[in-house]
Amino acid sequence: MAGLLVLMGSGETSPTMVEIHRAAMRTLRAGARAVLLDTPYAFQENRADISARACRYFARSVGVDVEVAAGIVGADWVFSGPGSPTYALDQWVDSGVAGDLRARVRARQGVTVLASAAACTAGLATVPVYEIYKVGAKPHWREGIGLLEPLGLQAVLIPHFDNAEGGTHDTRYCYLGERRLSRMERELPAGTAILGIDEHTAVVIDLVSEAVQVAGRGGLTVRRSGSAAVLPAGTRTDLAELRRLAEGGAGTPAPPPAASEGYAQAAAVTLEETIRTCEERFKAAATKPDLVVAAQTVLELEAEMVKWAADTEEDVGGVDQARELMRLLIARLGELASTADLRAAGLRSLVKSLLALRAELREAGRYDVADALRTAMHAGGVVVEDTPDGPRWTPAP
Known part of the structure; x- marks a missing residue:
């Protein structure tokens, strides 16, 4: 049976981590049981919504059906992500899940994926980031669940x-600062x-x-006594090397693999x-003005929002921020259309793109956003009427 421990800094249910999840799942047998531990965010009122989005992400993007559970006994693949590290600690210690996670690592079996808040608990101490x-609590540590100690890492x-x-x-540093x-x-x-x-x-x-292996967009930092070694994405090394770095020794990681190997996509x-x-591209199109390109930019932003809809962490640059920008750009489209030479800008192409976005x-x-787009189009000189045969548009009188 496969034995993997995957630790993620963030983005665990975003497009950036899809290939890493897929590669980890390929190490398991067909029909493997996959469990999502919802403990870190189980205290939140939107707990069910977060779980539903995560399950959709794994089903659609990774190709695995995931069950939400409070325990992991009998699971081949275990995942846990955002929320409160200390809430997860308290629950896992009391329920025995902490011991079950340690047993998986000691036995070197199964795939265990911990990200964000859950990853924060993996060492011998945990950052109580919420507190x-x-x-505003004074900086302090909480005891961790000790998943790294069986690997010879005091970290x-x-x-x-x-x-x-x-x-x-x-x-x-997880919102701590230097x-x-x-x-x-x-x-x-x-x-x-x-x-880090x-x-x-x-x-x-x-x-x-x-x-x-270090994969993704950033790197792994091994820091001790003020000094630090950084292993960038694409680095392949081994636990012996990681132990040397963690003990303050120097070492040279193996060269990055070819793009097709392992997790280094x-x-x-x-x-x-x-x-x-999108914001910069829209500004450039508005300056010309090129309303067709501006409308296509809004379409591309909406398509990206759909791709990221399952992201359960919603940190900087989240879907809410994208939605706010899209509403702003839609309103700006209406202003541009009301003053531009629509014939020169290609009215039919523009309206076609906007109607596709509205659909x-x-x-x-x-x-709500579709109605805002319709209002913006009317302000720009285009009346949209919904008919049994689909939307119909005419120039405003």
Whole structure:
């Protein structure tokens, strides 16, 4: 049976991690039982919605049917992701899940995927990020569930290591920033290293061969006593090398594999990057003006929103931010159309693109945005009428 431990910094149910999930699933037998542990977010009122989105993601993008459960006994593949690390700790310790997770790693069997909050619990200590960053508690550690110790690693694990949501303030290191992490680092037991996993990045540990791969968009940082070694995405090494780095030794990772090997596939563009690109492209089209390109840009943004709809973490650049931008761009389209030379801009091509966008929005149940688009088109000189044969448009009188 396959034995894998996959640790993700973020993006666990986004397009950036699809190929990593697929590669991990291919190591299992046909009909393997897949379990989603919802514990980290089980206290949230939208618990069922988060689970439903995650299950759709794994079914549609990864090709595996996942059951939501509170326990993992008998599971071939186990996944847990966003939420509160300390809430997950308390529940897992009380229910025995913490011991079951350790047993999987010790036995070197099954695929265990921990991301974001769940990944934060994997070391000998855990960052209580909710309490420190959101409540204002003094920086401190909580005991972890110790998944790394059977691998010979005396370390804590910090996801979201390269987070930059703070803008003007430091939110690296899972929202701790350098000031708080430096203070907390001194409180760790002697000889303890910090393993930092960047966002949209995974560290894949083969528990049988002890091979280690870093995949995704960022890297793995091994930090100890103020010094750090960074293993970028594409790096292949092994647990022996990771132990040396964690103990403060120097080492040279093996060269990156070819693009077709293992987990080193190129990662997808994040939604945050797509939002920026679409915004810049729309601005350029509006300056010309080229209303057809502007409308196509809105269509592309909507298509990306659909792809990212299953993302359960919704950090910077999330679907809500994309939806806000789309509404803004739709309103701007209406303003442009009302002042542009529609004939020169290609009225028919423009309207065709906008009607296609409106149809997609209605299919997805986004009637509020579809209505906003119809209003914007009317402001721009196009009247849309829904008929039994489909939408019909005419120039506004």
